[in-house]
Amino acid sequence: MSDTILKIDHLKKDFIIKDQTVEVLKDISLDVRRGEFISLIGSSGCGKSTILKLITNLEDPTSGEILIDGEPVKGPSEKVSMIFQESRLFPWLTAEENIEFTMSKKIPVNDRREIVKKHIELVGLNGFEKAVPSQLSGGMQQRVSIARALATNPEILLLDEPFGALDAFTRINMQEETLKIWEKEKTTMIMVTHDIDEAIYLSDRIVVLSAKPGVIKDIVNVTLPRPRDRSSLDFMNIRRKVMLALYDKESDRNIEYFI
Amino acid sequence: MIGYVKKKQKDTPLKKLINVGIALAVPICVLILWELIVKAGLVKATLLPPPTKLWKTFCSLVSSGKLQSGLLISFGRVVAGFLIGSLAGATVGFLMGLFGIVNKALSVFVNVLRPIPTIALIPLFIIVFGIGEKSNIAVIVVGSFWPMLLNTIGGIQNVDSKLLELAYVYRIKSTKTVFRIILPSAVTSMLTGLRLGLGTAWMSVVAAEMIGASSGIGYMIMFARELAQTANMYVEVLVIGLVGLAIDRILLLVQNKFSRKFKGIAG
Numbered sequence: 001m002s003d004t005i006l007k008i009d010h011l012k013k014d015f016i017i018k019d020q021t022v023e024v025l026k027d028i029s030l031d032v033r034r035g036e037f038i039s040l041i042g043s044s045g046c047g048k049s050t051i052l053k054l055i056t057n058l059e060d061p062t063s064g065e066i067l068i069d070g071e072p073v074k075g076p077s078e079k080v081s082m083i084f085q086e087s088r089l090f091p092w093l094t095a096e097e098n099i100e101f102t103m104s105k106k107i108p109v110n111d112r113r114e115i116v117k118k119h120i121e122l123v124g125l126n127g128f129e130k131a132v133p134s135q136l137s138g139g140m141q142q143r144v145s146i147a148r149a150l151a152t153n154p155e156i157l158l159l160d161e162p163f164g165a166l167d168a169f170t171r172i173n174m175q176e177e178t179l180k181i182w183e184k185e186k187t188t189m190i191m192v193t194h195d196i197d198e199a200i201y202l203s204d205r206i207v208v209l210s211a212k213p214g215v216i217k218d219i220v221n222v223t224l225p226r227p228r229d230r231s232s233l234d235f236m237n238i239r240r241k242v243m244l245a246l247y248d249k250e251s252d253r254n255i256e257y258f259i
Numbered sequence: 260m261i262g263y264v265k266k267k268q269k270d271t272p273l274k275k276l277i278n279v280g281i282a283l284a285v286p287i288c289v290l291i292l293w294e295l296i297v298k299a300g301l302v303k304a305t306l307l308p309p310p311t312k313l314w315k316t317f318c319s320l321v322s323s324g325k326l327q328s329g330l331l332i333s334f335g336r337v338v339a340g341f342l343i344g345s346l347a348g349a350t351v352g353f354l355m356g357l358f359g360i361v362n363k364a365l366s367v368f369v370n371v372l373r374p375i376p377t378i379a380l381i382p383l384f385i386i387v388f389g390i391g392e393k394s395n396i397a398v399i400v401v402g403s404f405w406p407m408l409l410n411t412i413g414g415i416q417n418v419d420s421k422l423l424e425l426a427y428v429y430r431i432k433s434t435k436t437v438f439r440i441i442l443p444s445a446v447t448s449m450l451t452g453l454r455l456g457l458g459t460a461w462m463s464v465v466a467a468e469m470i471g472a473s474s475g476i477g478y479m480i481m482f483a484r485e486l487a488q489t490a491n492m493y494v495e496v497l498v499i500g501l502v503g504l505a506i507d508r509i510l511l512l513v514q515n516k517f518s519r520k521f522k523g524i525a526g
């Protein structure tokens with residue numbers, strides 16, 4: 001088994017909006033190593049979510065190719081699970097029913113129950129198994145959707161701005177839990193975010209994208225030991241690096257001010 | 260003020276009693292006025308019998324059992340026609356909602372046939388099925404078919420596309436997607452279709468019986484007209500209204516219970 005679990009090879013995606021071709025992604029190439037935590041960061045409209053949609057085959061690429069374990073993506077892969085910005089739970093199902101819903105029927109019922117139970121514990125929702133989504137807070141709903149994604153035992157977990165809709169306290173809390181889960185489960189994670197601190201706190205590599213057309217501007221390696229101190233000097237330095245990569249040269253002075 | 264109303268604290272028992280009083284005051288006043296006008300001879304009692312006369316007529320219709328047996332016959336027709344009509348509506352609606360090609364193929368039929376009032380079809384059904392049960396039920400079938408069809412299509416087309424994306428990413432099989440995502444999402448809308456369908460079914464049965472039947476509540480009204488039994492006509496017309504109201508309320512309760520579940524409202 002090779003070290004590269006996901007290979008994005010000269011990926012290009014055009015959208016046609018009102019008869020006009022818009023180049024959303026232009027020549028994206030990226031190799032993701034097994035067990036790596038990658039963040040995709042960029043301003044809105046740079047196509048970072050589109051990359052996830054291409055990996056899950058929700059969209060087809062205009063040209064180029066995505067390989068998972070050397071196999072080209074032709075449909076939704078069973079090795080991939082995804083967490084969306086909204087929890088996307090079924091409102092008529094309880095927390096545990098929601099988690100079980102996406103699990104394979106091939107797994108015997110008793111094993112499924114066991115797995116659901118384990119993942120409810122993993123995301124700290126003991127006692128809320130029978131609650132329906134409307135009885136849960138936004139953070140708890142997102143935990144259920146994380147449990148659901150992990151219960152399918154994916155090799156790659158895609159996270160599309162998973163904590164974007166949560167308040168600051170819950171978000172930091174969830175980042176820490178995600179980190180724990182990542183360290184425990186060794187799942188390869190690819191996260192789209194626009195939160196620089198979040199990206200630095202979690203990632204091994206931060207892929208900075210620019211918009212119109214979407215290209216990879218820079219890849220910032222984060223080698224700080226975990227758990228990372230968000231106010232340490234090293235953290236600040238990486239933040240500055242990402243900031244500089246994100247913004248154009250002309251606005252450098254403004255950026256200095258914000259940093 | 261019209262529009263935004265501030266939330267009030269719970270009404271006291273006294274306030275509730277007053278509210279009920281207000282709601283009842285107007286109908287009671289109307290009844291009293293009606294009685295007085297007729298008694299005073301301002302309106303002919305043969306055209307507009309006084310409420311006391313209507314009550315007596317109602318009691319005699321009930322005690323002779325005529326009203327109940329008439330309603331029962333009409334109700335039997337409604338149930339039969341409604342079951343066939345709503346089942347057909349749900350089935351065709353599902354096919355049209357799920358498959359674009361079926362929708363395109365049938366849209367001309369739907370658009371041309373739907374605006375036809377059900378009553379306009381009664382003479383046609385009498386020619387085809389003859390006077391009797393078949394033509395009566397056929398009218399109800401059509402009456403309950405349309406609301407169910409349109410609400411089923413609407414419900415299916417309004418399924419949250421984000422849930423369908425999720426199902427795609429997690430490789431959920433088509434049958435599971437249909438029965439465990441699309442169907443539950445459409446339930447609320449389909450229940451509205453059922454409610455509206457039963458309402459039109461009840462209206463259609465009366466119309467059908469007036470033209471092509473020899474039993475049932477609609478026939479009873481026509482029969483009373485022939486014998487110039489004005490009071491009977493009034494009572495029977497009012498009873499139709501009350502039964503219609505009762506049906507709607509019962510279905511509203513059922514609908515609320517189910518839609519709460521499928522909208523995920525606890526309790």
